[in-house]
Amino acid sequence: MYKRILFPTDGSDITSKALQTAIGMARLNGAELVTLAVKEPFPYSAVSEMQPVPPQEFFDAQERIAAARVKLVTDAAAAAGVTAKGYTVEGLHPWEAILDQAKAAGADLIVMASHGRRGMSALLLGSETQKVLTHSTLPVLVVR
Numbered sequence: 001m002y003k004r005i006l007f008p009t010d011g012s013d014i015t016s017k018a019l020q021t022a023i024g025m026a027r028l029n030g031a032e033l034v035t036l037a038v039k040e041p042f043p044y045s046a047v048s049e050m051q052p053v054p055p056q057e058f059f060d061a062q063e064r065i066a067a068a069r070v071k072l073v074t075d076a077a078a079a080a081g082v083t084a085k086g087y088t089v090e091g092l093h094p095w096e097a098i099l100d101q102a103k104a105a106g107a108d109l110i111v112m113a114s115h116g117r118r119g120m121s122a123l124l125l126g127s128e129t130q131k132v133l134t135h136s137t138l139p140v141l142v143v144r
Contacts, residue, residue, distance in 0.1 A: 002029040006107040008036045008098045008128075011069040018113035018143035019076055025111060025141070026082045033084040034105045035073040037066035038094040063088060095131035102138055111141045 007022040009015050026033040039062040042055050053061075070086030077084035085105075091097030102110055114129045133140050 002026075002031045002109045004032050004034055004105055004107045004109075005029075006034045006036060006098070006102045006105060006110045007073060008038070008094070008101075008110070008112050009069045009073055010037070010094075011065070011072075012113070012115070014115055014144075015113045016072075018111065019073060021141070021143045022111040023077055023080045023082055025109070026077070026084075027080060031082075031109075033073070033077045033082050034101070034107060035070050035077075035084060035086045036098060036101045037069040037086075037088050038091045038097045039063065039066045039088055041090055041092055062090075093131075095128045095135065098128070098132055099136060102136070107138060109139050109141060110136060111143065114142045114144050 002025065005022060005026050007019065009019070022033060025031070042058050066088035070088060074084040074086045087101060087105075089097050089101060091100075098110065098112070101107075110132060112129055112132065114127070129140075129142055133142070
């Protein structure tokens with residue numbers, strides 16, 4: 001049914017729990033798992049040229065964190081006998097990066113976690129999962 005499943009990860013506990021669902025779906029369908037970690041862009045400031053962290057140091061740290069998150073997913077998939085690829089991309093809006101990667105990878109399903117925020121906190125904090133659901137033309141499986 002599904003050939004390529006995209007699993008975005010942010011390294012949170014809830015995402016780790018959703019990973020088992022993504023791996024199970026991939027194994028059940030004989031699908032490839034594609035994982036993605038979105039890196040934050042450098043916080044350039046127009047107020048001052050003084051930055052607390054040099055840009056290259058910031059980029060290197062972001063890449064190390066994102067690569068470690070991706071490696072956890074690809075290692076777990078490999079241990080379960082599921083083929084997996086991992087990517088790190090920079091994105092101002094993670095939901096847009098997720099949808100762009102889904103298209104680039106030829107994914108036919110997105111499996112992602114929801115932190116389960118409701119009411120005012122969901123409105124104020126926003127939800128990357130909600131934005132993916134709103135804008136995706138692909139099926140999205142939300143794991144809570």
